[in-house]
Amino acid sequence: MTYSPEVRERLERDAKEIIGRYPKTRSALLPLLHLVQSEDGYVSDDGHEFCAEMLGLSKAEVVGVSTFYTMYKRKPAGDYHVGVCINALCAVMGGDQIWEELSEHVGVGHDETTPDGKVSLERLECNAACDFAPVMMVNWEFFDNQTPESAKQLVDDLRDGKDVRPTRGPKKLCTFKEASRVLAGLPDDLAGDGPSAAGPSLEGLKVAKANGWKAPEA
Amino acid sequence: MSTTLTPVLTANWDQPNSFTLDVYGEYEAAKKALGMEPDAVIQAVKDSGLRGRGGAGFPTGMKWGFIPQGDGKPHYLVVNADESEPGTCKDIPLMMANPHALVEGVIITSYAIRANHAFIYVRGEVLHVIRRLHAAVREAYEKGYLGSDIFGSGYDLELVVHSGAGAYICGEETALLDSLEGFRGQPRLKPPFPAVAGLYASPTVVNNVESIASVPSIIANGADWFAGMGTEKSKGFGIFSLSGHVTRPGQYEAPLGITLRELLDMAGGIRAGHQIKFWTPGGSSTPIFTDEHLDVPLDFEAVGAKGSMLGTRALQIFDETTCVVRTVLRWTEFYAHESCGKCTPCREGTYWLKQVLKRLEKGQGTEDDLTTITDIADNILGRSFCALGDGATSPIHSSVKYFREEYLKHFEIGGCPFDPKKSTLWGEQ
Numbered sequence: 001m002t003y004s005p006e007v008r009e010r011l012e013r014d015a016k017e018i019i020g021r022y023p024k025t026r027s028a029l030l031p032l033l034h035l036v037q038s039e040d041g042y043v044s045d046d047g048h049e050f051c052a053e054m055l056g057l058s059k060a061e062v063v064g065v066s067t068f069y070t071m072y073k074r075k076p077a078g079d080y081h082v083g084v085c086i087n088a089l090c091a092v093m094g095g096d097q098i099w100e101e102l103s104e105h106v107g108v109g110h111d112e113t114t115p116d117g118k119v120s121l122e123r124l125e126c127n128a129a130c131d132f133a134p135v136m137m138v139n140w141e142f143f144d145n146q147t148p149e150s151a152k153q154l155v156d157d158l159r160d161g162k163d164v165r166p167t168r169g170p171k172k173l174c175t176f177k178e179a180s181r182v183l184a185g186l187p188d189d190l191a192g193d194g195p196s197a198a199g200p201s202l203e204g205l206k207v208a209k210a211n212g213w214k215a216p217e218a
Numbered sequence: 219m220s221t222t223l224t225p226v227l228t229a230n231w232d233q234p235n236s237f238t239l240d241v242y243g244e245y246e247a248a249k250k251a252l253g254m255e256p257d258a259v260i261q262a263v264k265d266s267g268l269r270g271r272g273g274a275g276f277p278t279g280m281k282w283g284f285i286p287q288g289d290g291k292p293h294y295l296v297v298n299a300d301e302s303e304p305g306t307c308k309d310i311p312l313m314m315a316n317p318h319a320l321v322e323g324v325i326i327t328s329y330a331i332r333a334n335h336a337f338i339y340v341r342g343e344v345l346h347v348i349r350r351l352h353a354a355v356r357e358a359y360e361k362g363y364l365g366s367d368i369f370g371s372g373y374d375l376e377l378v379v380h381s382g383a384g385a386y387i388c389g390e391e392t393a394l395l396d397s398l399e400g401f402r403g404q405p406r407l408k409p410p411f412p413a414v415a416g417l418y419a420s421p422t423v424v425n426n427v428e429s430i431a432s433v434p435s436i437i438a439n440g441a442d443w444f445a446g447m448g449t450e451k452s453k454g455f456g457i458f459s460l461s462g463h464v465t466r467p468g469q470y471e472a473p474l475g476i477t478l479r480e481l482l483d484m485a486g487g488i489r490a491g492h493q494i495k496f497w498t499p500g501g502s503s504t505p506i507f508t509d510e511h512l513d514v515p516l517d518f519e520a521v522g523a524k525g526s527m528l529g530t531r532a533l534q535i536f537d538e539t540t541c542v543v544r545t546v547l548r549w550t551e552f553y554a555h556e557s558c559g560k561c562t563p564c565r566e567g568t569y570w571l572k573q574v575l576k577r578l579e580k581g582q583g584t585e586d587d588l589t590t591i592t593d594i595a596d597n598i599l600g601r602s603f604c605a606l607g608d609g610a611t612s613p614i615h616s617s618v619k620y621f622r623e624e625y626l627k628h629f630e631i632g633g634c635p636f637d638p639k640k641s642t643l644w645g646e647q
Contacts, residue, residue, distance in 0.1 A: 070384035125304075130304075133467075201314075
């Protein structure tokens with residue numbers, strides 16, 4: 001399988017725009033890997049070849065890089081890539097139990113995709129939202145303060161095609177491929193959606209305001 | 219209570235659309251800075267006493283001063299937004315709610331070090347934060363705050379938002395640079411330091427998000443204003459991130475030197491009916507503390523004097539329901555997973571630590587295993603290129619120091635004495 005001329009032309013146009021941002025072309029490799037992942041749902045053989053051609057690298061050099069980073073998938077991820085944080089704090093707060101129950105409920109394990117291609121699961125390391133533990137991510141959007149029940153409901157809703165809303169993020173989840181395009185450096189227009197901050201992010205500010213505490217005047 | 223909170227970077231987070239230029243306001247500090255001599259900007263940051271907020275605490279202005287001037291090479295600023303240290307969760311909400319503070323800080327810093335190209339290297343697993351960064355940068359370009367002849371000063375700056383792809387090691391500054399150059403993210407031997415040979419072998423400043431985002435407030439309010447907060451050698455404010463078994467976990471912005479006891483008072487204490495057992499002052503790579511350390515001033519010196527590190531002020535709090543062996547195992551699994559494989563002591567050491575700890579947690583170990591894990595840790599510490607390996611040894615050494623009896627208890631009863639359900643968020647229901 002190779003890219004059709006139309007797809008190839010579109011990818012090349014995007015790739016050239018991305019490459020143009022960097023003083024040295026090779027710096028565009030990580031974004032281009034996200035770009036081909038936005039086309040195929042994983043970094044395919046064609047994707048590797050495309051990156052190599054665009055940057056004047058050998059395919060081996062590109063594969064050497066893509067296999068280092070966990071976000072580049074070697075087989076198709078689901079439309080909804082679901083992560084459960086199992087790093088120490090989230091694990092203790094319930095992430096371990098969420099993972100066990102969710103994995104059994106969905107019937108797939110770490111880095112595996114359901115047969116219908118809709119959902120893939122991943123055991124995540126810390127995602128920098130520890131004050132919202134236990135944390136889950138879907139297509140790299142935050143789903144905060146999860147329980148085993150909410151996690152199973154979330155995945156059921158995703159598989160049933162219902163609208164699912166991240167805790168701090170856009171009104172509607174985009175697909176794994178759409179998310180990969182944003183990561184490539186080609187953002188959608190959803191930045192204005194969702195709150196500025198929510199929940200624990202605001203606790204300190206609330207305490208400060210309630211007590212009339214401010215930073216000193218200049 | 220002696221210490222109070224000092225919201226600066228977090229002050230606008232409760233405003234709708236705080237992430238837009240309309241709500242953030244004009245870049246007055248950048249405008250002021252671009253009217254100053256670059257060296258005067260560096261001096262102001264030196265005078266403020268600002269130390270790096272990414273964990274190591276190196277004086278920020280001094281780092282900028284290391285960039286050779288008049289060398290004919292391009293200079294670069296790279297913002298380290300790869301926040302991934304377990305427990306650390308300050309930069310992500312900061313960039314989500316207040317990305318313009320960072321972009322404005324980038325302009326001031328780049329001007330000071332005479333860089334015309336800057337990058338924000340943000341971890342890839344935070345999609346909405348990445349959208350907000352892109353949008354903020356676009357707004358700044360549209361306003362003429364980025365691009366050519368900024369504020370009519372003749373100064374030009376390009377800023378690129380660059381997403382990582384899932385690798386904790388890329389938070390290490392030289393691994394980050396390799397990654398940004400399109401390679402596997404593996405640390406470089408230092409020296410040469412990035413200030414001499416960084417991105418594309420050119421002089422480069424790598425700074426944490428919170429450090430750079432603090433710069434506009436220093437320029438706007440003056441070095442003395444910033445230095446008036448905090449302690450003698452740890453000046454200013456910082457975001458303290460409380461997580462775990464706390465009534466109201468969250469982000470609390472306070473002067474350096476506040477204590478955990480004070481922060482816990484503000485956060486409603488440990489969750490009802492429980493007591494603190496152990497905690498990290500600054501992420502999993504900083505040796506754990508216990509209830510003995512509640513009154514240690516959280517600044518670089520006092521935390522260091524008690525055998526740990528201030529790190530990123532990532533206060534992960536665990537109560538008496540938590541098994542310390544299980545927690546240390548999970549951190550160790552993390553380090554083994556994230557070790558880049560370049561240095562043998564770290565690559566092999568973290569792997570074997572994980573194997574032995576698994577056995578210990580199941581109660582199948584012996585007391586000799588405690589000697590084994592501390593030996594392995596001794597052989598990792600200081601023997602690898604970067605601090606990842608060192609970080610992996612912190613939970614090992616400190617947990618054996620404070621909780622040796624708990625390790626022994628696992629062998630005595632042939633299993634873990636704790637019920638993991640009791641530690642969960644829903645454990646008490």
